[in-house]
Amino acid sequence: MSNDTGADGGAANPDLGPDADAAAGEGLELAQFAAGCFWSVELTYQRLPGVARTEVGFSQGHHHEPTYDDVCGQGTGHAEVVRVHYDPKACPYGVLLDVFWAKHRPTTLIRQGDEAGTQYRSGIYYYTAEQERVARESLEAKQEEWKEKIVTEILPARRFYPAEEYHQRYLEKGGQSAQKGCTDPIRRYG
Structure with missing residues (x-):
């Protein structure tokens, strides 16, 4: 039986459902x-106040x-994502998009750079209709700044699977500052 079906071999795939x-x-x-x-x-x-x-x-x-x-084997269709828990009063969604x-x-x-594969695609995955609206408006505004067509996908957030623990806060564990407001350059590998 494939990982892509339910226990009965044909049930709807839970991975295609929303991130609940x-x-x-609070x-x-x-x-x-x-x-x-x-x-x-x-x-x-991590460095962004309000996150x-x-x-x-x-x-x-x-x-x-x-x-x-x-x-990384390219067969899952997943993207590498960051899920952000944020206070919209301290950090509006539009600020998160500006950072994105x-x-x-x-x-x-x-x-992205020298990293290639479908897992490195550009995507905004929204949880609410308001996030979708703001994301689409943001993309339209950004498109005016680029000569090339923006290929960022804007889709409902699907089920999130945390990466293995060693990936969590990887660069912070490697000695880079995650202090709020820090502007030190980010080195890709610790």
Whole structure:
């Protein structure tokens, strides 16, 4: 039996359903972003005032409980994502989007820098109709700044699978500062 079906061999795939997890605190909301390798994207959001928590993992795929190796094997359909738990009063969703656009090149389909593969695609995965509206407006505004077509996908947030523990806060564990407001350059590998 494939990982892509339910216990009866044909039930709907739970991985295609919405991310039903709750934010990690009262008054917090969730956001998901794919912008290449999740390590540096996560550290960027960790440093942002109003962000209470970040998690790296996988979403938007069709393989149940994928591992990093599964996703790198290109057969799961998942993107490397950062799930952000944020206080919208201290850090509006539009600010999260500004960081997203500044962090990567949204005109390359399945590549960020020297990292290539569908897991490195550009994506904004929304939890609410308001997030979708703001994301689409943001994309339209950013498109005016780029000569090339922006290929960022904007889709409902699907089930989130946390990456293995060693990926969580990877660059912070490697000695880079996650202090709020820190502007030190981010090195990709610790």
